[in-house]
Amino acid sequence: MAQDNEHLGDFFISVEPMPAFLDRVDVSFEVGKEFGILNVTAVEKISGNQRSVKMEARSRLSKKEKNKWMKKLFGQESIEVSVTNVSTRDALSLYLNPGQTIMSLKTELEQKGLMCGTDNIFFDDIELKDTQCISEAKVTWGSALEIRQNEQA
Template identity: 45%
Template sequence: AVATLKDGVKEKERSEKIMRPVEISDVISRSIGVMVADGTVSKIITRNTKIPITQTKPYTNAGDYADEVIIQVYQGESLYPEDAGFLGEFWIDIEPKPRYESKIDVSFAVGEEFGILHVTAKDHDSGNERTVKMEAAGRLTKRERNKWMRKMLKTQAIEVIVENIDTRDVLDYYLNPSASIGDVRQDLTKKGILSEGMGIFYDDRELDDESLVRDLSIEDGSTLELR
């Protein structure tokens, strides 16, 4: 059985600011949250929050005796996911319990590393915990991020969806046209979405590690499958 999250109404939201000895001036430009059972986005880090920041919010299971839950991450001010920016999703195994009895903490951490969001989900009953890295963590708008990517890469980055077929994890990802597939493999492995021995597929064709992204005719908005 599979469940979505429901807001934990009996616990206060907890946050922990990571302190440093100088004044923090950078902020989150757009709120970041997760989709819950009523189809809305529950914000965990709100717009204009100073970084670095780690913030945790409690949730519970929305269905009876589910053995896994999906964590779907969005950015933006809208309560509705169709009007927000999708960042990625992943699954975590939970202890099967009656509806509303599980305790699942979701933590967001944004540091000084550009555009990286660390998402951690923990089920208190089973002890299971997963952490996934996601890009475009709400510090910049898509237009601002593309401008930065063009400046850094000297070309237009290719935005794709990366999907792990086995785990069903999904990430929004930017490809550097000058990078090799081997470089992409290393980066996706660091982000925790690609496991050893898996291939990277585009249009049902496995990509060779020596190939350059710019030579593969990968279209903006397309999907790379990991299997």
């Protein structure tokens, strides 16, 4: 198992010199919503000095390797979809975790600048609910999602 590990990166946190029994650094690791992202946060308790880093391994894994790890970790393969903003005509291709909620997808697309808070995601002309999972919405490999204003708004 250790031979499968890859070095993602390094980061440093400054800690003032002190006796070994006094120093305390809490480190937390969080696997990101997208495959291949690791968020690491370290906090030195006495000074409150904190450092966070987002490590990404996107370019290191092929599509086949990503799907292998998705299947191994979550019991399901990722789904490649195209997402298009109807009003701006911006588009991109994404790999989604089938267990991901529509709300987390919206947040991700807002961070990428593809949609704003008043936009909604549609699949086959049906507005997807924030609490739905990708798999519940019947989104499959090669599906096309649209970002647009809700007609009722």
